[in-house]
Amino acid sequence: MNPTFGSILIKVFAGAVESGTILLLPTLGEVLTERSGVLNLGLEGLMLIGAFFGFLGAMKTGNPYVGLLLGMVAAAAAAAIHAFICVTLRGNQTVTGLALSIFGAGLTSFYGDSWVSQRLTIAIKPMAVPVLSQIPVLGPIFFSQDLIVYAAYILVAIFWFLLFKTKVGVNLRAVGENAKAADAMGVNVVGTRYFWTILGGALAGAGGAYITCCIHPYWLNGITSGKGWIAVALVVFAMWNPFNALVGGFLFGSIEALQLQLQAAGTYINSALLSMLPYITTFVVIIVATVIVRVRHVGTPKELGIPYAREEK
């Protein structure tokens, strides 16, 4: 086999892990948020907020990790607004989420205009994991990445464990499935929903900031280009399971990386068509996942999108 072909393939998959992580972080966050019964369709806006404030923080401090943190905090704050409207005021979650998306886009375009095309001098750099990165094929794909990618792996494991093996997870799932029952058993429904909505926002912000502090270390309005929406769809694909979110994230990352490589290789396929690939796949995936959820009775938290009030009948 041609050695250069092999190395290209490894490059494609390494790129897939990177783009996959951008999707994985918001998806993971939304899995948790939705598990608590709150639907947050504002991921795209939250990612943009994370991306912009991450970029801003990195610019001002010269430290991309500080930038990332700032991006997370800003997105978490925006998610707190969502929690306030949906949990405390019991507003319509779909409408609020959509508004949040538009708000994020508007806010970041407004303040971002003067930053367009400026570049970070220091972005987050890859750090090979000793030993593991030496494994042939898998090493360069999975373990020659940056800290954010590794953190994402670990978060998947942590949240999977938390969700299915601990009391925190049982309480979280119960709140999303049957808030009344959870309340009757003394679980703090409001607190739980706030916490996971805000945490989900922070993770979406991390996804956005990961773009501007690492992958594309410059600012463009609308730099997330619909990744937040794909993440919303990926939650269904993942059937609200953190581990499946990892699989879904990397699957979509691969499609994106493939699409980029095809464009770079100069195929005859129209590049606009190629760029549509992830979104077409989204449709397919949603259709398949919906059928599976229907047939196997798993997945959708029963009270997703339904506000809770103790004294209501």
Add this chain to the structure above:
Amino acid sequence: MEGQEQLMLVMNNITKRFPGIMANNHVNFALRKGEIHALLGENGAGKSTLMNVLDGIYYPDEGEIVIEGDRVDLRSPLDSMKHGIGMIHQHFMLVDSLSVIENVILGLESQGFYINKKSVAGRIKAIATKYNFRVDPYAKIWQLSVGEQQRVEIIKTLFKGARILILDEPTSVLTPQESEELFGILREMKSEGKSIIFISHKLGEVMSVSDRITVLRKGRLMGTVDTASITERELAKMMIGRDVLFRLERGDIEQGREVLRVEDAQAYNDRGIMALDKLSIAVHGGEIVGVAGVAGNGQVELAECITGLRHLVGGHITVEGIDVTNASPCTLVSAGVNYIPADRLGVGLVPNLSTVENAMLRKYKQKSMRRGTFIDYGAACAYADGLIEKFDIAVPLKNAPVKVLSGGNMQKLLLAREIDENPRLLIAEHPTRGLDVGATEFVRKTLLEQRDHGVAVLLISEDLDEILMVADRIAVMYEGRIVGIVDAHHADIAQIGLMMAGAVGAKT
């Protein structure tokens, strides 16, 4: 008077208001240590509300709660739990997709961060064994029968170390035999010194299981009595405020031709599980066939198939000899099939339309209600007025949304609309659920009247007493089949109970 030291719990002057209603009106309640105390009252009397106050779900507008001599402030179920109160709600508070273990430890502070399934399973089994029943700790709630789910609820409260157990209408979902088993468990708990509050509106079981009885009527306390010193009839009077009719008069009419015939009907429920399993039943003109059974055995699906709201995957339905299998609701209505659905405000009436609009729903296509393409509101109003007058429906504002009517008046309106169609077949599903005595009696009498006019009536009800009171024949449904049909005049309740549990078929 009783001494303070033997009292477990006292509720003083509890008042709880909901918009437009005083669900509890200065109610006093006292529970002794180690007693089974029944809380008796009709639907809507305020029993659940009072106990929800005790469970911290509702916060009272007035009044105080004293537990073992200390005044307590119960702001949440967690507070109540800390004081040893555990409540088993009418609608179970279980999370379907979680396992028994997960449901039991839900919200518990005593459990560590990591769930040690093995040890929890062991404790669950120990509790179950102590009270002579069995439950699989690893099963998911949705896999369990209603009776088993109730036991999970009991385990949940005991696991939390409850000393005061509240059971809200625990027998409403059980067969008579399952109820007996539950009473056994309650007596066992009592002998261990636990105090039990048992909510019910069934006189018989209250008499058999309780030590004392507190009666509520329309949110007010009617009194607390020793069970040993009162008769069922006196209790009924306390609960209802007057003597009750135990038997309804009926005309002696000859059974007519066969109107409804269901043959080998098969249908799935919403979860895709076979709900009707080759079910067959026939109803004749001039008879009421009561369908008895524990909820969830296919009664809902049966009604929906006959009224065209659910697709039959096998079998046939005929009305007066005409095949109407999978016909549209519209066709069925013109074939003379009318329907009083269980969900009167969701399926029967349109909540946000006015009384007039709801009244004309079956008629608006007719010439008499139209002026060209438009609806003739004058005619519609006159028609609604006619129904309101004939059925004595209390309607504060004819043009206000129908959802503001009381349950009884909604049901009267629904009944009026359907009966005005001169049905050949009337399907009534839980027609008196949640109604007060007056409305209940009215509904039952109306059904009997229809029967006397030669209409075929299929009455689906969870209330066995109701079925015994009005039906001519009783069909018992179990797991999607009619397991037996008995003559209501010679019905043996124990026999029906066994059939409801799937234990036996009919003798006849």
